Amino acid sequence: MAKEVVYSGTFDPVTRGHLNILERSLSCFDVVHVLIAKNPAKKCWFSSDERKKMMVSSACEELTNDDFSRVKVHVVDGLITDWMRKNKISVIVRGLRAVSDYEYELQMSLMNSQLLDGCETIFMVADSKWSFVSSRLIKEVALLGGNFSEQVPASILDNIKKRIQEKD
Numbered sequence: 001m002a003k004e005v006v007y008s009g010t011f012d013p014v015t016r017g018h019l020n021i022l023e024r025s026l027s028c029f030d031v032v033h034v035l036i037a038k039n040p041a042k043k044c045w046f047s048s049d050e051r052k053k054m055m056v057s058s059a060c061e062e063l064t065n066d067d068f069s070r071v072k073v074h075v076v077d078g079l080i081t082d083w084m085r086k087n088k089i090s091v092i093v094r095g096l097r098a099v100s101d102y103e104y105e106l107q108m109s110l111m112n113s114q115l116l117d118g119c120e121t122i123f124m125v126a127d128s129k130w131s132f133v134s135s136r137l138i139k140e141v142a143l144l145g146g147n148f149s150e151q152v153p154a155s156i157l158d159n160i161k162k163r164i165q166e167k168d
Helices: 015-024 048-062 079-084 099-115 137-143 156-165
Strands: 004-009 031-037 073-077 091-096 121-126
Touching: 004 015, 004 079, 015 031, 015 091, 015 121, 015 137, 048 073, 048 079, 048 156, 073 079, 079 099, 091 099, 099 121, 121 137, 137 156
Parallel strands: 004 031, 004 091, 031 073, 091 121
Antiparallel strands: none
16 A cells, blocks of 8 residues: 655745655655645635646656656645545645744644544654745745745746736
C-alpha cells in the first residue's frame, strides 16, 4: 500500500518555503496530495483555480520529473478532514516557521483529530533559508514595490506582478 499524505494550505501565493516542505514530504511519502483550501476567513489574491495552476507550475519547475509525478494537486471546498476521510488518508504534513506557528498548528491538529478518527499531523520545521517567508509577507513586500523574486518560484512572478497592477 502506498504511503500517502496531505499537505494543505491556501498557497496564496505559493512560496519557496511551501515547496521546501513539499519536496521534503516527498522524501518521506510515496504520494503527496496538495490540497488548495478555500478558506472564507482569508482574503485571497488568487482564485482557487489560479492557485492550483501556480502550484502545479511551481512544483514542475522545482521538482524532478519522478518527484513531480508523485504530487497530486486538488482544490478542496470544505473541511480537509472530509476530503481525507473520502480518500482514506489519515496523515497531514504541516510546516512550522516559528514558535508562533506552533500554537495555531497545534490547535488545528487537535481539531482535525476530533473531526477524523486516527488523523495524525506531522510537523516539519521549515528550512532556515525560508523560515521567515509567508504568503502574507510576500504580498506585503510586493505591494510596497520590494524585491520578492528569491522567495517565490520564477514561474509565478508574472502572476503576482499582474495582480499588483490590477490593484493599482
